[in-house]
Amino acid sequence: MAAKKWLLVVAVAFLLLAYAAPVPALASSTPYESYNYNYWEEAVPAPAAYVPSRSITGSDLGIGDFLEPADMVVASSGLIYIVDSGNSRIVCLDDKWNVQSIITGFDNAGKSDSFKNPSGLYIDDENNLYVADTDNGRVVVLTKEGALLRLIEKPQSDILAGEFKFNPLKVTVDKAKRVYVVAKGVYEGIMQFDGNGSFIGYVGTNKVKRDYTEFLWRFLSTKAQKAQMVLFIPTEFSNIDIDAKGFVYATNIDPDSREPVKRLNPSGEDVLKRFGYFDVRGDILFRRVVGPSKLIDVKVQENGMYSVLDANQGKVFTYDDEGNLLYVYGGKGNQTGTFKIPVAIESSGENQLVLDRGKSNIVEFKPTKFGASVNEAIGLHYNGEDKLAVPIWQDVLRLNSNYDIAYIGIGKSLLMEKRNGEALEYFKLGMDRDGYSVAYKRYRREVMKEHFGTFLTVLLILAAAWAAFKLVSSRRQKRMLTMPGFAAQSLKGEKAP
Template sequence: GELIKEYGRPAEAIFGKTAVYQHRKVVVNDNKDVYIISESGNNGIILLNKDGEFLGYYGTNKVNLSLRLFIRRMFMSEKQRQQYAALKPNPSHNLAIDHKGIIYTITKSKNEEPLKKLNIEGNNILNGYYIISDSYQDIFIDNKGLIYVVCDDAEVPAAVSVLDRDGFLIFAFGKKQPGSLKIGQFESPSGIAVDSNGDIWVLDKTGNNVQVFTKTEFTNLVLTAIDYHNNSQYDKSAALFKEVIRQNAMFALAHSSLGKAYEREGDLEKALESYRIANDREGYSSVFWEIRDNWIADNLLITLGIIGVVWLALYFLNKFKHLIKGYSVIQTKIDKFKTTQVYHEMMLMRRVLRNPYDVVYEIKYRQSVRIRTALALYVVFIFYNIITSHFVLGYLFRSLSRDIILSYEIMKILLPLVLIGISNHLINSLQNGEGFYRDIFIGIIYACAPIFIFKLPLDLLSNVLTYNELFLIQLGYIIMYGWTGVNIILMIKEINNYKPGQLIINLLLTAFTMLMIIIIYLVLNVLTTQAWSFFEGLFKEVFLQ
């Protein structure tokens, strides 16, 4: 072909004297603006106008600082930090452009957004759910706005993903399988494109082949329904999505789209059900808000009347309770229970809210709480949190994961409490604190009284709230956990009889000790893993070869 124009290294000062200008991928929009990805281009995509003038950097990624790297840098000297790789944003690995001139990028990172659809300001506007990987290789956008990506990672469930224009996964297929000659498996998938017939072409650079995939009848049905929906042809879209669900009842995107159709028609109950099946929480929140608003308008007076009747019934029941047959027997049993140590230990939990100092006195000097009671409270606390978080908390505010790994859930709650107790006891021993580990062990679980008392009501309340009232739940949790934290600090202070200055030093050293224990665990974990790999390799070398 004939050379029309060359774009050399930008001469503008703002480009940077040390900036790398080694092209990796180039795309051009209808205005002849040129978008260039450069090798190690940490500053972002290089943007040139049609005359080759540098317009600036576009779509710069954020600096990724993991917890492990943060801790590692804390213990480096200034010289070591200079020798160590500087903290820079990950460069974009590949990019594509659609027929509207919108830029899409791939970044090799698990800790930030690996796929981006950039607006005019260079910010990501994808908000969907897709397979997260740091091994995406190529991206292609068809004329309907569908996003096709290919991933060179044997650990992910699929090598090829098809996303809608918002980034929600529609289909995923293929698998990286080194050495395999099967159709649909790749040694090292590296490129993807879609032709005018809708066939998907996938390049395998190690296998030295190109595999072509033709869309099935079901695939075309789904994509046609999505296209109708994107073009506001909602009736046609709904009819096709019903057929999709008939063929595959668990196709989430179809349920979500059908929910939108029901919502427009005013059939809120069906819309709510469809959103729930699709796990579309934004749509669910919007419809639930409407249903709740309608219910309040229709039933407010009746509800207030029922509350009034119940209140009056309880008032008269309490006033004339002595007339109830058998009341005196029940009251005698209740009074007898109130004299037991178990009742006294339970009531101390309530007293923590009013006066934690009294409870410290009961724990430290009167030893009113038994170790076995504290152990029972720890067990109850763990399962109370698991049950409320996974079964009582409102659907909109629960974890996205539907699986419960019991051992993980137990450790997530228990380890912080145990870590605080052990670390603080070690520091107390050095500072000559007055408290014993027994007092700290019991005091910590009693300091969690706000969680014991308020988490269940707060989680029950979340069932009638939507994302519009999210701040209420967040505020409630902040107060509840903040209150618990203050109680733990007061327990440590009073049990050890620290002055304010001593308390501050104790808390700082406790936090440092906790950090050291975590670091030691991480180091031992890495060393153990490496030792296991070494001996495993040695065993294979000696006995299997």
């Protein structure tokens, strides 16, 4: 009997170990908490969407350590460019992480020229390089071989102050060759130049949030007191990117802004969709000692998605084109996959890359089954293939039953198929009030249309029965009045005057 008990204990222990074995491996591959927010803005645990696969330094590449790298961009050809600011160079790698070239200077009218603390870079469709050469006060345009095409230097315009200093930090270019520049100390908006490098104007000025209490004190203060008060100055943009349609995405570092991410049309108007449960601003809940998210970079992904990098908490937040938060990954720390001072985010195929200035390295992240499924389903929905997205969303729900966006995605597909009754349940599970209202109206109309004939028939039968009853009652009353005994009894019963 004792032997049987021991065998049972060993068997149970073996099963527990078998099921528990994968857990430490999963935890070790994600040195950060994975979560999302629900309708009530509560942080809900979620499977990791991306996990770190490797970390690359300059020493690993055989070119010496990076020194305060500031930016990174992946060209359409797959080449990876790193702006190594402290070493005043541009490092080019292929998708296998082999060094292709190092650009430290260029020929400028027969003279050797070089960069001075470059901070930003963009590669256009022709693989031309636009380098924000910050301390030299210019944007340098080079061919992919490193030959100088032109320089965009301090602009000349009546709208610029006489003491204006042109120190470009970030740069991007649209298909019309218009150049957009985020410059240091420029609060009027993003600077815009034409294809020849002539200054056009500003785009997308940040709105100022006024403190009306201080405004009142300013009104009552003397000139000396006013000079010591804080000015109502807009915050400057921190980074920019551009999508395939020519819309400029921009981030600012104002922690109090409810719109730290903008999508600017050619007129400079913000057209970013914000239909999610909460604002597109990074973390909703945060520790006071850490503070709110400080968004310093934005990367436009495929199918309307975009990722923003939070330097304050070292996290990456990815949204769909409607402003729904899809997933969060990253964090502050010393392990691979966590950051010290993250400065740039890029995509290389299905992988994502984050440049960390504090650790002078690049961290590569690969999508998990959960992350790849979410990306695929979002892509199908964005391209109008909601029916094909349903089985993908169902896979997502098997991995995370609390993923509201999956319920909403299935609900939208059912709504398109006019399966309104089923759509109601999914919209309810996804807490999508607008979708539920649309499905309810359609379902109510559908029920009324389906049962209208029966309802009308019953109504007509009831009306006919009522009419027949009234007719029979009327005839019976007349017949009783014509009876002799009834008439005599009625006269006898009348009171004398």
